[in-house]
Amino acid sequence: MRKNKNILGGMFLIIIGIYLIFSNIFNINISWNYIWPLFILIPGIKFEYDYFKYKKNPGILVPGGVLTTIGIIFLISSFFGNKVLNLLWPGFILAPAVGLFQMYLATKRKNLLFPSFLLSGISIIFFIEEISNSVRVWNYTIGIIFILFGLMFLIKKDVGNNE
Template sequence: MKGRAIAGIALILLGAYLFFMRDENISTGSVFAYFWPTLFVIPVGILLHWLYFGVFGRSAVGVLVPAGIVTTTGIVCQIATLTDGWSYLWPGFILAVAVGLFELYWFSGRNKALLIPINILAGASLIFFVAFSISNLLGKLALGQPFLAIVFILAGAFLLAARKSTP
Protein backbone atom coordinates (compact mmCIF):
# COMPACT_ATOMS: atom_id res chain seq x y z
CA MET A 1 0.00 0.00 0.00
CA LYS A 2 2.79 2.43 0.88
CA GLY A 3 4.54 1.83 -2.44
CA ARG A 4 1.34 2.53 -4.38
CA ALA A 5 0.75 5.75 -2.43
CA ILE A 6 4.28 7.02 -3.07
CA ALA A 7 4.06 6.09 -6.75
CA GLY A 8 0.67 7.81 -7.00
CA ILE A 9 2.01 11.01 -5.47
CA ALA A 10 5.06 10.90 -7.73
CA LEU A 11 2.88 10.50 -10.84
CA ILE A 12 0.60 13.36 -9.77
CA LEU A 13 3.59 15.65 -9.26
CA LEU A 14 5.13 14.62 -12.56
CA GLY A 15 1.81 15.28 -14.32
CA ALA A 16 1.54 18.71 -12.66
CA TYR A 17 5.08 19.48 -13.74
CA LEU A 18 4.42 18.45 -17.32
CA PHE A 19 1.17 20.43 -17.37
CA PHE A 20 2.64 23.67 -16.04
CA MET A 21 5.99 23.48 -17.85
CA ARG A 22 4.92 22.54 -21.35
CA ASP A 23 7.47 24.77 -23.05
CA GLU A 24 10.51 23.65 -21.04
CA ASN A 25 12.83 20.72 -21.45
CA ILE A 26 12.74 18.25 -18.59
CA SER A 27 16.03 18.03 -16.72
CA THR A 28 17.17 17.17 -13.24
CA GLY A 29 17.80 20.84 -12.54
CA SER A 30 14.30 21.88 -13.57
CA VAL A 31 12.76 19.13 -11.43
CA PHE A 32 14.72 20.37 -8.42
CA ALA A 33 13.85 23.98 -9.27
CA TYR A 34 10.11 23.33 -9.29
CA PHE A 35 9.76 20.55 -6.70
CA TRP A 36 12.27 21.52 -4.01
CA PRO A 37 9.48 21.94 -1.39
CA THR A 38 8.15 18.44 -2.10
CA LEU A 39 11.63 16.95 -2.08
CA PHE A 40 13.11 18.71 0.95
CA VAL A 41 10.58 20.65 3.08
CA ILE A 42 7.39 18.57 3.14
CA PRO A 43 9.23 15.32 4.04
CA VAL A 44 10.64 17.03 7.15
CA GLY A 45 7.11 18.00 8.19
CA ILE A 46 5.88 14.47 7.56
CA LEU A 47 8.82 13.10 9.57
CA LEU A 48 7.92 15.35 12.50
CA HIS A 49 4.29 14.21 12.33
CA TRP A 50 5.46 10.59 12.22
CA LEU A 51 7.61 11.19 15.30
CA TYR A 52 4.54 12.33 17.23
CA PHE A 53 1.98 9.85 15.93
CA GLY A 54 4.23 6.85 15.48
CA VAL A 55 7.17 7.06 17.87
CA PHE A 56 6.79 9.35 20.88
CA GLY A 57 3.05 9.77 21.22
CA ARG A 58 1.56 12.21 23.71
CA SER A 59 4.86 12.68 25.54
CA ALA A 60 6.18 14.83 22.66
CA VAL A 61 3.15 17.01 21.90
CA GLY A 62 5.44 20.01 21.34
CA VAL A 63 6.77 18.48 18.12
CA LEU A 64 3.40 19.19 16.49
CA VAL A 65 4.01 22.95 16.33
CA PRO A 66 7.09 22.73 14.06
CA ALA A 67 5.49 19.79 12.23
CA GLY A 68 2.45 21.87 11.28
CA ILE A 69 4.55 24.92 10.42
CA VAL A 70 7.01 23.02 8.22
CA THR A 71 4.34 20.98 6.43
CA THR A 72 2.13 24.00 5.72
CA THR A 73 5.12 26.07 4.62
CA GLY A 74 6.17 23.30 2.24
CA ILE A 75 2.69 23.11 0.72
CA VAL A 76 2.53 26.90 0.30
CA CYS A 77 5.99 26.97 -1.28
CA GLN A 78 5.11 24.12 -3.64
CA ILE A 79 1.92 25.79 -4.84
CA ALA A 80 3.67 29.17 -5.18
CA THR A 81 6.56 27.62 -7.10
CA LEU A 82 4.31 25.81 -9.57
CA THR A 83 1.97 28.75 -10.15
CA ASP A 84 4.49 31.59 -9.69
CA GLY A 85 2.05 32.97 -7.12
CA TRP A 86 4.48 34.27 -4.51
CA SER A 87 2.90 37.71 -4.60
CA TYR A 88 -0.45 36.50 -3.29
CA LEU A 89 0.39 33.24 -1.49
CA TRP A 90 2.79 34.72 1.09
CA PRO A 91 0.03 34.92 3.77
CA GLY A 92 0.27 31.13 3.85
CA PHE A 93 3.41 31.58 5.96
CA ILE A 94 1.32 33.33 8.62
CA LEU A 95 -1.24 30.56 8.32
CA ALA A 96 1.52 27.98 8.86
CA VAL A 97 2.08 29.22 12.41
CA ALA A 98 -1.67 29.08 13.06
CA VAL A 99 -1.77 25.48 11.76
CA GLY A 100 1.12 24.46 14.02
CA LEU A 101 -0.55 26.00 17.06
CA PHE A 102 -3.88 24.44 16.10
CA GLU A 103 -2.29 21.00 16.00
CA LEU A 104 -0.92 21.65 19.49
CA TYR A 105 -4.39 22.72 20.63
CA TRP A 106 -6.15 19.77 19.02
CA PHE A 107 -3.87 16.98 20.17
CA SER A 108 -2.94 18.30 23.61
CA GLY A 109 -5.30 19.26 26.40
CA ARG A 110 -7.32 21.67 24.23
CA ASN A 111 -6.14 24.71 26.12
CA LYS A 112 -8.59 27.45 25.11
CA ALA A 113 -5.91 30.12 25.53
CA LEU A 114 -4.27 28.79 22.35
CA LEU A 115 -7.34 29.76 20.36
CA ILE A 116 -6.50 33.46 20.74
CA PRO A 117 -3.24 33.44 18.74
CA ILE A 118 -4.64 30.79 16.39
CA ASN A 119 -7.62 32.99 15.48
CA ILE A 120 -5.52 36.16 15.24
CA LEU A 121 -2.99 34.54 12.92
CA ALA A 122 -5.60 32.74 10.81
CA GLY A 123 -7.68 35.93 10.54
CA ALA A 124 -4.66 38.03 9.54
CA SER A 125 -3.68 35.42 6.97
CA LEU A 126 -7.19 35.38 5.53
CA ILE A 127 -7.38 39.18 5.36
CA PHE A 128 -4.00 39.46 3.64
CA PHE A 129 -4.79 36.59 1.29
CA VAL A 130 -8.10 38.14 0.20
CA ALA A 131 -6.60 41.63 -0.14
CA PHE A 132 -3.61 40.55 -2.20
CA SER A 133 -5.59 38.05 -4.27
CA ILE A 134 -8.17 40.65 -5.24
CA SER A 135 -5.42 43.17 -6.00
CA ASN A 136 -3.54 40.64 -8.09
CA LEU A 137 -6.70 39.53 -9.89
CA LEU A 138 -7.67 43.10 -10.77
CA GLY A 139 -4.12 43.73 -11.99
CA LYS A 140 -4.20 40.63 -14.21
CA LEU A 141 -7.56 41.61 -15.64
CA ALA A 142 -6.00 44.92 -16.71
CA LEU A 143 -8.75 46.71 -14.86
CA GLY A 144 -6.88 47.68 -11.72
CA GLN A 145 -7.12 51.27 -10.58
CA PRO A 146 -9.60 52.57 -13.21
CA PHE A 147 -12.06 49.80 -12.34
CA LEU A 148 -11.68 50.46 -8.62
CA ALA A 149 -12.15 54.19 -9.20
CA ILE A 150 -15.38 53.58 -11.10
CA VAL A 151 -16.66 51.28 -8.34
CA PHE A 152 -15.97 53.96 -5.70
CA ILE A 153 -17.60 56.70 -7.80
CA LEU A 154 -20.71 54.58 -8.39
CA ALA A 155 -20.90 53.57 -4.72
CA GLY A 156 -20.59 57.22 -3.64
CA ALA A 157 -23.22 58.34 -6.15
CA PHE A 158 -25.55 55.59 -4.94
CA LEU A 159 -25.11 56.67 -1.33
CA LEU A 160 -25.84 60.31 -2.23
CA ALA A 161 -28.85 59.50 -4.42
CA ALA A 162 -30.43 56.92 -2.13
CA ARG A 163 -33.29 58.14 -0.01
CA LYS A 164 -33.04 57.99 3.70
CA SER A 165 -35.44 55.46 5.08
CA THR A 166 -37.58 56.74 7.91
CA PRO A 167 -38.18 54.41 10.82
Protein backbone atom coordinates in the same frame (compact mmCIF):
# COMPACT_ATOMS: atom_id res chain seq x y z
CA MET B 1 13.07 2.32 15.98
CA ARG B 2 16.53 3.79 15.36
CA LYS B 3 17.16 1.13 12.74
CA ASN B 4 14.11 2.29 10.73
CA LYS B 5 15.35 5.90 10.75
CA ASN B 6 18.75 4.77 9.48
CA ILE B 7 17.11 2.71 6.73
CA LEU B 8 14.88 5.60 5.60
CA GLY B 9 17.71 8.12 5.70
CA GLY B 10 20.05 5.78 3.88
CA MET B 11 17.46 5.00 1.20
CA PHE B 12 16.77 8.70 0.71
CA LEU B 13 20.47 9.47 0.20
CA ILE B 14 20.88 6.51 -2.18
CA ILE B 15 17.91 7.66 -4.28
CA ILE B 16 19.33 11.19 -4.51
CA GLY B 17 22.73 9.79 -5.47
CA ILE B 18 21.23 7.54 -8.16
CA TYR B 19 19.24 10.47 -9.52
CA LEU B 20 22.35 12.67 -9.70
CA ILE B 21 24.36 9.99 -11.51
CA PHE B 22 21.57 9.01 -13.95
CA SER B 23 20.66 12.62 -14.64
CA ASN B 24 24.18 13.15 -15.98
CA ILE B 25 24.41 9.85 -17.90
CA PHE B 26 20.96 9.90 -19.50
CA ASN B 27 20.50 13.68 -19.59
CA ILE B 28 17.46 13.55 -17.31
CA ASN B 29 16.57 17.12 -16.58
CA ILE B 30 14.40 17.49 -13.48
CA SER B 31 14.69 21.04 -12.30
CA TRP B 32 15.99 21.70 -8.81
CA ASN B 33 13.08 24.16 -8.50
CA TYR B 34 10.70 21.20 -8.13
CA ILE B 35 12.85 19.32 -5.62
CA TRP B 36 14.06 21.85 -3.05
CA PRO B 37 10.63 22.47 -1.43
CA LEU B 38 10.61 18.78 -0.48
CA PHE B 39 13.48 19.47 1.94
CA ILE B 40 11.03 21.65 3.89
CA LEU B 41 7.88 19.61 3.31
CA ILE B 42 9.24 16.14 4.16
CA PRO B 43 10.56 17.05 7.66
CA GLY B 44 7.21 18.73 8.39
CA ILE B 45 5.30 15.62 7.36
CA LYS B 46 7.75 13.50 9.37
CA PHE B 47 7.00 15.54 12.52
CA GLU B 48 3.28 15.13 11.91
CA TYR B 49 3.66 11.40 11.27
CA ASP B 50 5.77 10.84 14.40
CA TYR B 51 3.20 12.51 16.63
CA PHE B 52 0.17 10.77 15.16
CA LYS B 53 1.90 7.37 15.16
CA TYR B 54 3.38 7.47 18.67
CA LYS B 55 1.09 10.06 20.39
CA LYS B 56 4.09 11.44 22.28
CA ASN B 57 5.53 14.94 22.44
CA PRO B 58 2.75 17.10 21.01
CA GLY B 59 5.26 19.96 20.79
CA ILE B 60 6.51 18.56 17.48
CA LEU B 61 3.16 19.46 15.93
CA VAL B 62 4.09 23.16 15.91
CA PRO B 63 7.21 22.82 13.74
CA GLY B 64 5.42 20.08 11.81
CA GLY B 65 2.53 22.39 10.95
CA VAL B 66 4.84 25.30 10.14
CA LEU B 67 7.16 23.29 7.90
CA THR B 68 4.34 21.44 6.16
CA THR B 69 2.43 24.65 5.40
CA ILE B 70 5.51 26.50 4.18
CA GLY B 71 6.63 23.45 2.17
CA ILE B 72 3.25 23.30 0.43
CA ILE B 73 3.44 27.04 -0.38
CA PHE B 74 6.90 26.67 -1.89
CA LEU B 75 5.91 23.51 -3.76
CA ILE B 76 2.92 25.30 -5.32
CA SER B 77 5.13 28.24 -6.27
CA SER B 78 7.69 25.92 -7.86
CA PHE B 79 5.05 24.47 -10.20
CA PHE B 80 3.17 27.70 -10.97
CA GLY B 81 6.06 30.16 -10.85
CA ASN B 82 7.26 32.56 -8.20
CA LYS B 83 4.66 35.16 -9.16
CA VAL B 84 2.06 33.04 -7.36
CA LEU B 85 3.82 34.01 -4.11
CA ASN B 86 2.22 37.43 -4.57
CA LEU B 87 -1.05 35.68 -3.69
CA LEU B 88 0.27 33.02 -1.30
CA TRP B 89 2.44 35.12 1.03
CA PRO B 90 -0.27 35.27 3.74
CA GLY B 91 0.30 31.52 4.10
CA PHE B 92 3.54 32.35 5.91
CA ILE B 93 1.42 34.04 8.60
CA LEU B 94 -0.94 31.05 8.59
CA ALA B 95 1.88 28.52 9.07
CA PRO B 96 2.42 29.03 12.84
CA ALA B 97 -1.36 29.16 13.32
CA VAL B 98 -1.64 25.68 11.80
CA GLY B 99 1.03 24.31 14.14
CA LEU B 100 -0.47 25.99 17.22
CA PHE B 101 -3.96 24.79 16.38
CA GLN B 102 -2.74 21.22 15.93
CA MET B 103 -1.04 21.43 19.31
CA TYR B 104 -4.29 22.74 20.81
CA LEU B 105 -6.18 19.77 19.36
CA ALA B 106 -3.60 17.40 20.86
CA THR B 107 -3.30 19.02 24.30
CA LYS B 108 -6.57 20.97 24.74
CA ARG B 109 -4.52 23.90 26.11
CA LYS B 110 -6.89 26.82 25.60
CA ASN B 111 -4.10 29.41 25.68
CA LEU B 112 -3.12 28.22 22.19
CA LEU B 113 -6.46 29.18 20.66
CA PHE B 114 -6.08 32.97 20.75
CA PRO B 115 -2.73 33.16 18.89
CA SER B 116 -3.92 30.51 16.46
CA PHE B 117 -7.16 32.33 15.66
CA LEU B 118 -5.46 35.74 15.59
CA LEU B 119 -2.83 34.59 13.08
CA SER B 120 -5.45 32.75 11.04
CA GLY B 121 -7.69 35.81 10.95
CA ILE B 122 -4.85 38.09 9.88
CA SER B 123 -3.84 35.58 7.22
CA ILE B 124 -7.40 35.25 5.90
CA ILE B 125 -7.76 39.04 5.72
CA PHE B 126 -4.57 39.31 3.69
CA PHE B 127 -5.55 36.36 1.47
CA ILE B 128 -8.86 38.05 0.68
CA GLU B 129 -7.13 41.38 0.11
CA GLU B 130 -4.63 39.81 -2.30
CA ILE B 131 -7.37 38.00 -4.19
CA SER B 132 -9.83 40.89 -4.35
CA ASN B 133 -7.36 43.79 -4.68
CA SER B 134 -10.00 46.07 -3.16
CA VAL B 135 -7.72 47.67 -0.60
CA ARG B 136 -10.08 50.60 0.08
CA VAL B 137 -12.83 48.32 1.41
CA TRP B 138 -10.35 46.47 3.62
CA ASN B 139 -8.93 49.67 5.06
CA TYR B 140 -12.40 50.56 6.35
CA THR B 141 -13.04 47.02 7.56
CA ILE B 142 -9.72 46.72 9.35
CA GLY B 143 -10.20 50.20 10.88
CA ILE B 144 -13.60 49.20 12.25
CA ILE B 145 -12.16 45.94 13.62
CA PHE B 146 -9.39 47.85 15.44
CA ILE B 147 -11.93 50.29 16.90
CA LEU B 148 -14.14 47.40 18.11
CA PHE B 149 -11.19 45.59 19.70
CA GLY B 150 -10.06 48.84 21.36
CA LEU B 151 -13.54 49.42 22.77
CA MET B 152 -13.69 45.81 23.92
CA PHE B 153 -10.41 46.21 25.83
CA LEU B 154 -11.58 49.48 27.42
CA ILE B 155 -14.94 48.02 28.45
CA LYS B 156 -13.32 44.84 29.77
CA LYS B 157 -10.89 46.89 31.87
CA ASP B 158 -13.71 49.02 33.33
CA VAL B 159 -15.74 45.91 34.23
CA GLY B 160 -12.78 44.49 36.15
CA ASN B 161 -12.25 47.73 38.06
CA ASN B 162 -15.75 48.01 39.62
CA GLU B 163 -14.93 49.28 43.07
